[in-house]
Amino acid sequence: MNKRLHVAVGVIYRDGQVFLTRRHQHQHQGGRWEFPGGKVEANETVHQALHRELMEEVAIDVLAMRPLLNISHDYDDKSVLLEVFIVDQFGGEPESQEGMEQGWFALAQLASLEFPEANQRIIDKLLQQAAY
Numbered sequence: 010m011n012k013r014l015h016v017a018v019g020v021i022y023r024d025g026q027v028f029l030t031r032r033h034q035h036q037h038q039g040g041r042w043e044f045p046g047g048k049v050e051a052n053e054t055v056h057q058a059l060h061r062e063l064m065e066e067v068a069i070d071v072l073a074m075r076p077l078l079n080i081s082h083d084y085d086d087k088s089v090l091l092e093v094f095i096v097d098q099f100g101g102e103p104e105s106q107e108g109m110e111q112g113w114f115a116l117a118q119l120a121s122l123e124f125p126e127a128n129q130r131i132i133d134k135l136l137q138q139a140a141y
């Protein structure tokens with residue numbers, strides 16, 4: 010198996026909704042909805058990676074992030090470690106810079122969208138937290 014990919018993932022949250030983009034068909038897990046984010050590079054921390062990726066992918070300036078959970082998942086073709094953060098303070102308005110389909114979704118809608126398998130635990134945790 011290849012080296013486990015370290016990925017910084019941001020749950021962009023505002024007023025009970027999260028911002029999602031849809032992965033391009035040619036990408037790994039193509040066609041599925043995702044939380045914006047990407048690979049942590051060799052010379053950076055996961056916080057730096059999240060800040061950089063959310064600026065590159067959706068043009069927001071992350072002002073605060075708090076850890077939600079970490080997920081280790083093995084797909085058939087690769088293994089990932091997702092470090093997932095809630096981002097509820099940011100500058101600017103998220104807008105895909107990569108021409109992806111995008112949108113704000115209420116937590117209750119998430120169950121009906123198609124995500125990569127590893128994301129099920131993120132959805133579960135968000136719904137649990139919202140129940141309090």
Ligand SMILES: Nc1nc2c([nH]c(=O)n2[C@@H]2O[C@H](COP(=O)(O)OP(=O)(O)OP(=O)(O)O)[C@@H](O)[C@H]2O)c(=O)[nH]1
Nearest residue numbers: 014016018037038043044045046047048089125127128
């Ligand atoms: N961004 C993101 N990646 C996810 C999620 N769930 C999940 O399994 N992944 C996996 O994490 C891996 C890395 O994410 P990525 O493709 O966004 O990485 P990146 O932005 O650096 O992409 P690049 O290689 O095009 O530069 C992919 O294999 C992707 O399938 C998610 O919710 N968001």
Ligand SMILES: [Mg+2]
Nearest residue numbers: 045046047048
């Ligand atoms: Mg990405």
